[in-house]
Structure formats: C-alpha cells, structure tokens
Amino acid sequence: MVGKRGAEELGDSSYPFKRSRNTRDDDDFVNVDDDAENSAADTSLVPRGATIKFSALARKLAQTRKPKDTDDEKDGTALSARQRKQDSLVSHIFMDLDFSWLHLKPDHSSRPLWISPEDGHIILEAFSPIAEQAQDFLVAISEPVSRPAFIHEYKLTSYSLYAAVSVGLQTEDIIEVLNRLSKVPVPESIVSFIRERTLSYGKVKLVLKHNKYFVESNHPETLQVLLKDKMIREARVHTQVADNSIKAATFTTSKAPVKGNLVIPGTREAEKKKEEAANGKGPTPAAGGANTDAELFTSVVGVDADEVDEDDENVHAFEIDDAKIDDVKKRCNELEYPMLEEYDFRNDTVNANLDIDLKPSTVIRPYQETSLSKMFGNGRARSGIIVLPCGAGKTLVGITAACTIKKSCLVLCTSSVSVMQWKQQFMQWSNITDRQVAVFTADQKEKFAGDSGIVISTYSMVANTHNRSHESKKMMEFLTSREWGFILLDEVHVVPAAMFRKVVTTIKAHSKLGLTATLVREDDKIADLNYMIGPKLYEANWMDLAAKGHIANVQCAEVWCPMTPEFYREYLREQSRKRMLLYCMNPRKFQACQFLIKYHEDRGDKIIVFSDNVFALEAYAKKLKKPYIHGGTGQVERMRILQWFQHSPDVQTIFLSKVGDTSIDLPEATCLIQISSHFGSRRQEAQRLGRILRAKRRNDEGFNAFFYSLVSKDTQEMFYSTKRQQFLIDQGYAFKVITHLDGLETLGGLVYKTRDEQIELLSSVLLASEHEADPGTDVRAGEGDLAGTITSKDFGVPGKMPGVQRTGGSLTALSGGQHMSYVEQNKSANKKLAREAAPRHKLFAKRDKEAAAARKASKT
Numbered sequence: 001m002v003g004k005r006g007a008e009e010l011g012d013s014s015y016p017f018k019r020s021r022n023t024r025d026d027d028d029f030v031n032v033d034d035d036a037e038n039s040a041a042d043t044s045l046v047p048r049g050a051t052i053k054f055s056a057l058a059r060k061l062a063q064t065r066k067p068k069d070t071d072d073e074k075d076g077t078a079l080s081a082r083q084r085k086q087d088s089l090v091s092h093i094f095m096d097l098d099f100s101w102l103h104l105k106p107d108h109s110s111r112p113l114w115i116s117p118e119d120g121h122i123i124l125e126a127f128s129p130i131a132e133q134a135q136d137f138l139v140a141i142s143e144p145v146s147r148p149a150f151i152h153e154y155k156l157t158s159y160s161l162y163a164a165v166s167v168g169l170q171t172e173d174i175i176e177v178l179n180r181l182s183k184v185p186v187p188e189s190i191v192s193f194i195r196e197r198t199l200s201y202g203k204v205k206l207v208l209k210h211n212k213y214f215v216e217s218n219h220p221e222t223l224q225v226l227l228k229d230k231m232i233r234e235a236r237v238h239t240q241v242a243d244n245s246i247k248a249a250t251f252t253t254s255k256a257p258v259k260g261n262l263v264i265p266g267t268r269e270a271e272k273k274k275e276e277a278a279n280g281k282g283p284t285p286a287a288g289g290a291n292t293d294a295e296l297f298t299s300v301v302g303v304d305a306d307e308v309d310e311d312d313e314n315v316h317a318f319e320i321d322d323a324k325i326d327d328v329k330k331r332c333n334e335l336e337y338p339m340l341e342e343y344d345f346r347n348d349t350v351n352a353n354l355d356i357d358l359k360p361s362t363v364i365r366p367y368q369e370t371s372l373s374k375m376f377g378n379g380r381a382r383s384g385i386i387v388l389p390c391g392a393g394k395t396l397v398g399i400t401a402a403c404t405i406k407k408s409c410l411v412l413c414t415s416s417v418s419v420m421q422w423k424q425q426f427m428q429w430s431n432i433t434d435r436q437v438a439v440f441t442a443d444q445k446e447k448f449a450g451d452s453g454i455v456i457s458t459y460s461m462v463a464n465t466h467n468r469s470h471e472s473k474k475m476m477e478f479l480t481s482r483e484w485g486f487i488l489l490d491e492v493h494v495v496p497a498a499m500f501r502k503v504v505t506t507i508k509a510h511s512k513l514g515l516t517a518t519l520v521r522e523d524d525k526i527a528d529l530n531y532m533i534g535p536k537l538y539e540a541n542w543m544d545l546a547a548k549g550h551i552a553n554v555q556c557a558e559v560w561c562p563m564t565p566e567f568y569r570e571y572l573r574e575q576s577r578k579r580m581l582l583y584c585m586n587p588r589k590f591q592a593c594q595f596l597i598k599y600h601e602d603r604g605d606k607i608i609v610f611s612d613n614v615f616a617l618e619a620y621a622k623k624l625k626k627p628y629i630h631g632g633t634g635q636v637e638r639m640r641i642l643q644w645f646q647h648s649p650d651v652q653t654i655f656l657s658k659v660g661d662t663s664i665d666l667p668e669a670t671c672l673i674q675i676s677s678h679f680g681s682r683r684q685e686a687q688r689l690g691r692i693l694r695a696k697r698r699n700d701e702g703f704n705a706f707f708y709s710l711v712s713k714d715t716q717e718m719f720y721s722t723k724r725q726q727f728l729i730d731q732g733y734a735f736k737v738i739t740h741l742d743g744l745e746t747l748g749g750l751v752y753k754t755r756d757e758q759i760e761l762l763s764s765v766l767l768a769s770e771h772e773a774d775p776g777t778d779v780r781a782g783e784g785d786l787a788g789t790i791t792s793k794d795f796g797v798p799g800k801m802p803g804v805q806r807t808g809g810s811l812t813a814l815s816g817g818q819h820m821s822y823v824e825q826n827k828s829a830n831k832k833l834a835r836e837a838a839p840r841h842k843l844f845a846k847r848d849k850e851a852a853a854a855r856k857a858s859k860t
C-alpha cells in the first residue's frame, strides 16, 4: 500500500518546473550581476508589508522595464515545435510537462513566478522577497490551488479573471504585472486568454437605483449587443427617455452629494478619522447617521475612487423588469457578459437608513479590512464572496459590511444555533438595539420595530415553501414585501443550489455577501455561486494568518493504528457499514485515543474528541469516563457540558459528534482528536480544524494546537483520510504520520489490553445493528440544532427532511474519495486472507448462525 503525505511532497508532485534549465538556457544567461540594478528596482518597488497598488505598480514596472524583455518575449513564445522538442537528458521524464524550452529572463532569480503556457498554472516562489506582494496580486487574478510553505500554485480561470475585473483591475495591468513578476515572458497563449476573458467582463453592471433595476455600461456598443438578444430585449422596460436609442437612455449615475470618504467602521482609517475629529482637525466621524459616511473611499488594494466611473457622464443604461432579473442575469452569463452587481447605497434615498455602527471598542483586523475594501472599493457595495479561514472572524466582516451599508439587512445561516450566535455577535460588536434585530426560526418569528432593521434566519426557513405555519407565512410576506439593502449569506458553500436560487429570487436585495472558509464542494456546484452571488472578492491565506497570530498554529498528525487480528478478520468479512464500525472501534485506536487524551490533559490542554459515529462516540466516552454531546443530547445538557468544558478544570475533554463540526466557538480548546469522520469530506476536516484555530492561547510564545486523526491501518479509512486532508494540505498544512506512540504499552489503566477484552468489544460491535453502524445516524435526533446541518425543525416540519434527488454516481464520488493517492496494491491478497481466515471465535459462530437464520426468515 502506498500512502502519500505531506505538503512538500504534494508541492513537488504538482510542480512541473522543478528540473533545471537545459544548456541552451545557460548559454542565454547574461551576467546576473549586470542585472542587479533591475532586480533591486523590482524589490524596491513594493516594500515588504506595504499594500500593493496594482495599477501604480504596473506603471512603475513599465518605467523600469528593459528592452531586453521584449526580445525575450519574442524568443520565448515564438519557438517552433521542433525547437521546443529539444532532447535534454531529462525531457523524456517530463514528456509534455517539459517546459525547458521557455526562455528564462536574464534576471529571473529576482522574479518569483513561472507561468505554464499550457494551462494557466502559475507557480510562485513563496520565499522570494516580493512574494507577499505577488501573492496579493495572484489572489486577485487567479485561484489558489495549493499554498504550502515554499512553493505556491495558482491557476488562471475565467472566473478568477472575472473576479479580478470586478474589483477594478484592468486587462493591461494584469498582463503587465504578470509579465514583470514572471521568470519567463508571459506566453502568448496566456496573454490572449486574459485579453479574451476580460474583454467583456466588468463591462456590464446590474444596478438597483431608486428601486428600479438598470443594466448599466460605459460602452454603448455592449448594451447594443445585449439588446440584440430577444430575451433581454423583452425584459427591457421602456421609459420615456429611453425609448429611442441607447444613447437617449443615457442614465447618468447620480453624483455623490458629498465628496469625502466612505469609511468602513472599525478600520484604521476610521480610527484616524475619529482621532482627527477628537482633535478638532477634521469632520466628525460617521455616527450612524444618514449621509455622514458619504465620503470618498480609497481602496487598500489599488482601486482609487477617483479612477472609478462614479461621476462618469458616459454611463449608459436601460431599465429591466424586476421579475426578469434572474433570467437576464443568466442570459448575460451565457453571452459572456456577466453582470457585476453593485449597490450605490449612499444614494439610495428610498430605503430607510438603519442606525447601526460598530461599537467604538471594535477594531477590525487588517485582513478583515482588506476583504471589505474589495467589497467597497469604489464606494458602492459589490456583491460577491469573501473566503476567510475558520475562526478568522467572518461574522465580524459581515457585521462591518452591514454597518457600512446602513440599510435593512437579512442574514441567512445554516442552523438555528448559528442564528442565535449571529444575533449575539451583532449585539456584541455593534450598537444595534435588541428591538432592531429580529429572529426568524421554527421557534421564534419576530419582526423588527421601525422602518429598518436586521432579520436573522436560516436558508431553509426562507426557501421552504411547503407546509408553512400561518405565522411563517406572515413572516415570509414581511421578508418578501420589502427591499433589503444587504443580504448576508453565511457558509455559502453548503447550501444546495436550488435552495439558493429560491432565496435569491424571492428576496429582493440590493447587495449580497457570501461568507465561507472552504469554497470546496464534493460536487461541481461551486460555479453556480459565481452566477448567483457574484465573484470571489477575497481569499485569505491560512498560513499567513497563523504566522501573524490571528489564528492558531496547528500541528497536524495522522496516527496509524494497526487493527487487532480479530477485528481485521471481521473487517474483511463484513459489509461496508459494519466495516466502518469495526475500524472506528478498533481496540488499538481506543488505546491511542486514551493515550493522547492523557498526554494532552497532563500538558494542560483542553481536548475535543470528534466522532461521526454515535455508537463509537458513546462507547469511547463511557469507557474513558468523559462527557459527550450528540444529536440526542438535550439543549440544557449540552449547554451544561459546554460550560463545564469552558470553565471547570475537572473537565478537560469532551466528546462531540458532528453536531460540533461548525459554529461552536470554544476558544479554550487546544487539541482535537478525530476518531471517526464522514468519508472523504475535505470540508468537514477543515471545519473541525477550525474549532482549535481560534484557541485563546494562540499568541503564547511557541504555542501550538494539535490535531490528530486516528486511522485504522490497512482499512478504507486510510483512503478517505488522504482525501480529507487535501484541502488543508493545499492551505499549507503538513500532516505527520505517527506509526507508533511511545509509552502507549506502559500506560497505566490501558483499556482493552487483553485479548478477551478485545473479543468482548468485538462482539458488541458485531451485535450492533446496521443502523448504529451508519455514520449518518446522528441526524435523526435533530443534530443541526447545534451544528451547521439543516434539520427537520428548520423546515418547520417535525420529523421530515426535505426531499432528496436521486443522482447517478458512486459512493466514492459522493463522499469525495476520488483522485486518491492511496492505493490498495494487492486487493486479492485481502480476499484470500478472508477466505483462509482461521475459524472464528465461538461467540461469532453463534452470531453468524443467528444472522443466517434472520436472513432466511426475511427472504421467506
């Protein structure tokens, strides 16, 4: 069996350029010293730690540009196929991935990027002095694929370029900066890809003004193209002014009434303003009033407000029918003119303002500020998605956005517990009063007082149209009859596309912000989010935030626990569900868990043990005498256990089923042990890790949190485990494999030490019903109340879950177990082993007989 582990290993295998240059490149080498000036110019352009301004950078870079580059470009990209196919000693190894024909620029060592001409993959040397700035740029224009310590991989995609354009980057700036950062001239194929993709992007905007939807553009010819389409033409609302021609329909975007900054509350800028105001130097800061915030905002990342067409007289627009918004958006997408959605909230005089501001004590962190600057970069609210690691404070980002827009806001989350947490966080960070925040769940149906306010609910409460109670119906009328300034969509990656569509079409909102930590799904529905919400506006780097102390440093380890012979024999004989239970209940895993709990309790850590399987959860917790919470645990009991865990030194360890995967904010936890999990779900792994990323002690010197995944050796669990780790490995985490825990054998009171005890455990596992063996059984008890899972309660229908759709595909595909690097090399050996297995213990012989009799009875 082969197990591939570790970030570096992964980095290597996905890094096609690691071989050295061939001799021809060496001939081309100019004296590196000659280029010292050039490299110095590059690094001095963007001092470390400074925020990069791409357009400015592009201009500066252009000035320092050497004519030699142009020659290189020509040489590098215009090579004939014969020239490319050169025979070096290693080219046969790399075959199609031999890019040694690309010319390195003479000063390549001071440039941090490589760009693949074939597929738009970009490799970044993360150890370069200008890596930080390059990263900012790459995150804006491409999708991060993998970001381990030294080498990062990104990919240029249509969506990433769409996102780049939407935050204000220009085609030529993208190409220019890319070229200057690249060790090889940007290949022609990539240049044309960028030009092609950005040609139409960002040219059309959907703007809601004075409660009417307008398709807006600076390019009249683009609007002409759109209006040639029958569907769009029919959706157009003919106004008196706009009837004759597009030009006649010129819709001059209203000029901001007050010139000045749009200051995002909680930012350094806001702090400065407050100070100035206190010293009597400047205008008074926004105090939650109507238009006091209507000032000019300068974006942190390169979009100067004065470059934005806000006051451009040449903006053309035509109005479209509200009812056809979704169809028009879809059609524009198909025509390759995706519409950017922006909300000019400062000029919205129709919707009532909401008196909300951050409390003076609230200061947002730099990455939170950066992400928000992408949203408000041109003084309007752009719709899109912000991706921040678990525990990095997405809630506060959402709240700050609401405080900036200051209009009625609808927050949708995945469970009723999250709803309560959002409300609590709104109260904690902002000056909003209790009367202005309403909650809409199965148990509470509140409306806010006054003209504006905040409603917090779950996706299912809003999307479900069946079996609504009278109260729910009235509440829905309240939600659909009004216009929302802002809709906040928490955990966007988990919501089924159909549910999303329902929400987005029934609720009329001017701007949308999606929040998530893991923009991954095991299906291919991620692309839908682009169209329904908007492009990804920002994605933070997990390792960066850990290095700066915003999230904890985590040591990840996979502990391999050999199966005992008896358990393994049964494992080979049994069917899939029982197999799962067998590898969860493996006595050696039990012992490893006990050992690690003891070890970390002695260090003073607070430990959460996760098990998806409730049977295993109870068995472990009872045997090791620790409190546990699963879907069946009552609310009062849950709260009591969580309180103990937080405040009592006597409770250092708790066991949680998947009800604790998301939303639980337990900053005391410093160690995680995972004994069973949901197949190959990358998201679950990341979200569980998120429970310790917020560790309170994260800034203690040398502090590390610990994440152990216990895996029964030579079982399917190893296969899933590899898949699960993929997301975290791509974020730069390295999983160590521990094959032996020193001192385990000598641990006092070690459980299941004797063979008899192990056999007794095995019999209890074999006697467990199929139902108990099922990893999904916890859902029955309404677990979503505590976790991010949607429950029957959320649908307002006791005991009934929403309808499911049958789709084709393998279990492996559904659970994300594809593209594995773990391979069982000798499957037939296992079958043989099962056939030749020694006679079973008499206990099981009896059980086998009973099972055979039951099967016979059920057949007859």
Ligand SMILES: Nc1ncnc2c1ncn2[C@@H]1O[C@H](COP(=O)(O)OP(=O)(O)OP(=O)(O)O)[C@@H](O)[C@H]1O
Pocket: 363, 364, 365, 368, 388, 389, 390, 391, 392, 393, 394, 395, 396, 517, 662, 663, 665, 667, 690, 691, 694
């Ligand atoms: N700017 C800030 N200043 C102080 N504390 C903060 C700040 N931002 C976030 N936090 C704290 O960080 C913790 C994590 O925040 P939050 O629960 O919003 O994270 P999250 O990103 O939503 O995580 P998850 O995806 O795991 O739910 C909370 O305790 C929150 O109070």
